[in-house]
Amino acid sequence: MAAVEVWGGGVNTWECDRMGHMNVRYYVAKAMDGLAGLAAELGMPRVFAPGAQATLVVREHHIRFLREAHPGSFLFMTGGVLEMGECEARLLLTLFHPNGEPCATFNTVVAHVTAEEGRPFPWPQRIRERAKALQVELEDYAAPRSIRLDPVVSAASLQRAEALNLRRAGRGVFDVRDCDAFGRMRPELFMSKLSDGISQVFGGATSQLVANGAPEGARIGGAALEYRLLYFGWPRAGDRYVLRSGLSDCDERVRRLIHWLLDPETGRPWGVAEAIVISLDLDARKVIKMPPEAQAAIRREAYAELTL
Template identity: 40%
Template sequence: MIDLWKGIANTWDCDEMGHMNVRVYIEKAFEGLGTLAGACHLGHAFKPDAPSTLVPAQQHIRFMKEVHPGFPMWMTGCVLELKDTEATIYQEMRHGDGSVAAAFRTRLIHADATSLKPFAWSQRARKALDALKAEPPKETAPRGIDLSRAPLTNPDISQQIAKERGAKVIGLGMVPPQDCDVFGRMRPHMFIGRVSDSVPTLLHDWRTRVASADPDVRMGGAVLENRIIYRRWPKAGDLFEIRSSLGRVEEKVHSLVHWMLDPVTGLPWMTAEAVAVTFDLNKRKVIATPKPLMDELAEIAPGKLSL
C-alpha cells in the first residue's frame, strides 16, 4: 500500500445531503490513480500527448463513513491483479482518525490513448506494478453487490430494450466540454455524477413518504455501494439519457440499476448498480421502509434492468 492522495472535501464538493457527493469520491480516486501511474513509470498516462493511457472498465465503490467538508483525508492503494494489458487496483480513502471512508476496486485497461486498443505494459511498468501487489483488508470487502456476477454484454443493452421493459427516463442531457478530459472523452466521475443528479426525479417523493411517519425527520438519501461498468466514452456534444429500474428492496436498503444510453444510436455509455438507503439528515441514520412502500417502489421503478 502506497500513499496516493491527501487533502480534504471542500464545501463545494458536498451536496444537499451535507456530505461529499459520489462523483467527488471517484474524481479523487482518479487523482490517486494518477499518482499510482507515476510511481509505475506511467506518468504520461493522463497527459494530452500520451502514447498510452489507463481506461477504467469496471469499478466497485463501497462507501463506509460520511465525508464532511474541511476534515483531513488520505488515500492509499495497491495492485490486486495484474495481466498483460490490464490491472485491478485497490484504493481506500480514510479519515484523519484512520477510519475508512470508502474503498475502490477498479479494473484498468492499459490502452492506446487514441484508439483505446489494449496496449501491453512495458517491462519496467509491469515490474513496478507487480511490486505493489497486496491484499486488501477484509473490513472493506464488497457487501451488497456480488462482483462475481458477470455484467451483460453490450448487445444485450439498448434503448429499445429499456423501452420495451418500461424503464423510465430519469435523466436527460448533453455532455458539455468542461466534463471531458484531455483526450476529449467524458471524465469517469461524471457518469455517476449524472446518475446522482437524476435519482431524485425518481425517488424524492417516495423517500418523502418513507420519512413522513416521524415529523422530526429531515429526509435524504445515501449510497452504500456502486458497481459501474464503463462501456463507451461520450464526447462533448454527445447526448445521453438515463433509464433506471428497481434491483431489489428491503426494509433498510434498496438497489437500482441504471443504464446511461445514447438516445441517438440507442447504444449504452455505461451501466451501474447502486445500493442505497433513505436517510435521516438530522440523526444521520437509516430510515426503515414500511412494507406498503416497499411494494410501491416496484411500481415506481419498473423495468427489471440488469447490470
C-alpha cells in the same frame, strides 16, 4: 505487501450536497486523482497528460462508501495492485480519514491503452515488476457486500428501456469541460449524471416513508452504500446521453437501483451502474428503516427484471 499514499486533500463545501456530505461525483473525481498517483508509482508519471503515448481507461469501478466526509474534512488515499493481466489490471484505492478510518474504497479495473485510439496493448515488463512491489490484498471492508462482481453481458439499450417504460432520469450533452486530455468523458461525469437524476427514482421511496413510518418531523435524505459502474463507451464533446433508471428491489434498509446511461443516436449504453442506497435521517445521521407497507408499495412500482 503495502499500499502507498497516492493522494491527499480536503473536502470543499461546493463538493457537498444537500445531505451535508461529499457528493458521490467527487468521490470518483478524487479516485481518478489517486489513480494518477498510483500510475506514477507504477512508472507512468504522465499517463493522463496531453502528448502521452499510452494511458489508462477505467473499465469498472466497485465502490464501498464507509464513512461520511463533511466540508472541511481532510482525506488521504492509498493505492495498490490486486492483480495484473496482459492488458488490464485490478487496482485498489482506499480513501481514509486522518484517524485511519476508511472513508471509501474503489476496486478499479483499468486497461492499458494507446492514448488516441484507446486500443489495449500489453503492459511493459518494467511496469509488471513494479506492480509486484505494489501488490495488496483486498481488505474485508473493501469486498463486495450487496453487489455481485460477476462478468456482465449488458441488456441495456434504448429499445429495451422503452419496452420496460423505464423512468427518464436525465438527458443532455457532453461538452469540452466534461472531457479529459484525450477528448474522452471523465469517469466522474458518469457518476455526476446518476447523482443529478437520483431524485427521479428515489422520490417515490421517500413518499412511502413519509406515509408509512418515518420519524415525525424527520428531514429525510439519502446516501449510497455501494456502487458498481461499468464503462462501455467514452463519449466525446458534442455526444448526447439519456439516463434511464429504476428500482429493482428493496428491503427494510436498502433499495437497489439500476441506471443505464445510453447514447440516443445508437441506442447503445455508454455505461451501466448498480447502486445500493438508503434513506437517511439527516439530523440523527441514521438509516430510516422501511415498514412492510412501504416496502410493498415500492415493490409494486419496481422493475424486478431490471439488470445491468
